[in-house]
Amino acid sequence: MKAIIPVAGAGTKLRPQSYTQPKALIPLAGKTVLSFIIDQLKDAGIEEFVFIVGFLGDKISDYVKEHHPDIQAHYVSQQERRGIGHAVNLTRNIVEGDEVFISLGDTICEYDVAAVLNSPHSMIGIRKVDNPRDFGVAEIDNKGFIESVVEKPHIPKSNMAMVGIYKIRESELLFECLASNIRKGLLTHGEFNITDALHCMIGNGVQFEAFKVDNWFDAGNKETLLRSNATLLRKYKATADPSQFENTVIVPPVSIGNGCVIRNSIVGPNVTLGENTFLDQSIVRNSIVGAFSNLFDIVLEHSVIGSDSSVKGETRSLNIGDNTSIDLG
The missing domain is CATH 3.90.550.10 (Spore Coat Polysaccharide Biosynthesis Protein SpsA; Chain A)
Known part of the structure; x- marks a missing residue:
């Protein structure tokens, strides 16, 4: 077959x-x-x-x-x-x-x-x-x-x-x-x-x-996509060890890819982060973030962020493609 x-x-x-x-x-x-x-x-x-x-x-x-x-x-x-x-x-x-x-x-x-x-x-x-x-x-x-x-x-x-x-x-x-x-x-x-x-x-x-x-x-x-992400995360009880990240709170369910660096942030619930993503001074909920992205001083809710993207400043619900740089300050 x-x-x-x-x-x-x-x-x-x-x-x-x-x-x-x-x-x-x-x-x-x-x-x-x-x-x-x-x-x-x-x-x-x-x-x-x-x-x-x-x-x-x-x-x-x-x-x-x-x-x-x-x-x-x-x-x-x-x-x-x-x-x-x-x-x-x-x-x-x-x-x-x-x-x-x-x-x-x-x-x-x-x-x-x-x-x-x-x-x-x-x-x-x-x-x-x-x-x-x-x-x-x-x-x-x-x-x-x-x-x-x-x-x-x-x-x-x-x-x-x-x-x-x-x-x-x-x-x-x-x-x-x-x-x-x-x-x-x-x-x-x-x-x-x-x-x-x-x-x-x-x-x-x-x-x-x-x-x-x-x-x-x-x-x-x-x-x-976001509904499916949340349902699958809950189904597989996805989580991460917050001790791996500096001054960070993890609210399950979340999936955090290999190589991610997270500082001074709150991640979850219902969040998927691609590998080698960087977060600092940010809150991310009910969102999907692609690999090799950088988020700084941002509150993301109900968002999809493409890979190799850079976003900083203010609170937003975003839908952003790959290789994008946005400063909301």
């Missing part, structure tokens, strides 16, 4: 961070979204991964080589952002008829990965949502099999959203449906969606079993 991880999206809702950093590499609870996904699948026995990259794709490949050198990694470039269906179709020559496990690169889900991989059926991850119009939606029969799927319906017939995780045994049919939809120009909301290919597969007799994920952490925009 091969894992397919689409990470070619531009991450427009996470700008300015995504101008210089793929959203799959945004720090989250001491890791990255991409590492959460890879570790889950590695632990379940998957060794071969296909990454669909685009803008800043070299950062994805460099990260994987450094942090996951034990996996067999392939890279496919999606030059035009034409949807997840178009992206997955680019991997056909690498998949070569094997079963595939597709996991979108901006979402972390908690579920029994081994049980999904060992199921005799193709499977689609789902979760009940309040507003299904924002998602691909699945209708499920009383035996747990999916009767139909539709992408972002105006009038949903179900509140079961597809979370972006698919185990597909019939990969040749998947690629036939994808290629057919692309040839026909079958666009939904301006893109070639994988949902339309799944609809095609169901029409050709494939049985997809639904499985519910226990938790669904989204990194699609600043608000959901």
Whole structure:
């Protein structure tokens, strides 16, 4: 089985961070979204991964080589952002008829990965949502099999959203449906969606079993990123020893990267600090700060600060990209 991880999206809702950093590499609870996904699948026995990259794709490949050198990694470039269906179709020559496990690169889900991989059926991850119009939606029969799927319906017939995780045994049919939809120009909301290919597969007799994920952490925009960071920090009871830092109070949960220097500050709760970050005379709460950043005389609340950034002065809620210097004094 091969894992397919689409990470070619531009991450427009996470700008300015995504101008210089793929959203799959945004720090989250001491890791990255991409590492959460890879570790889950590695632990379940998957060794071969296909990454669909685009803008800043070299950062994805460099990260994987450094942090996951034990996996067999392939890279496919999606030059035009034409949807997840178009992206997955680019991997056909690498998949070569094997079963595939597709996991979108901006979402972390908690579920029994081994049980999904060992199921005799193709499977689609789902979760009940309040507003299904924002998602691909699945209708499920009383035996747990999916009767139909539709992408972002105006009038949903179900509140079961597809979370972006698919185990597909019939990969040749998947690629036939994808290629057919692309040839026909079958666009939904301006893109070639994988949902339309799944609809095609169901029409050709494939049985997809639904499985519910226990938790669904989204990194699609600043608000959901910060909520996911806080939830994961609490889940893993992340903390740090305040005695390592001069005149500093740590309020768990927090994740503090290696090499950080913190003085005269209060950090937490719900804070992730990237490695080699420097804080002095600052208070940071409910925030994510990238690696190699410098914060001085600042109170940060509900903020996302990119890597290699410098910020000082006053109280703010900020959303700052990489390589930025701001003086609020």
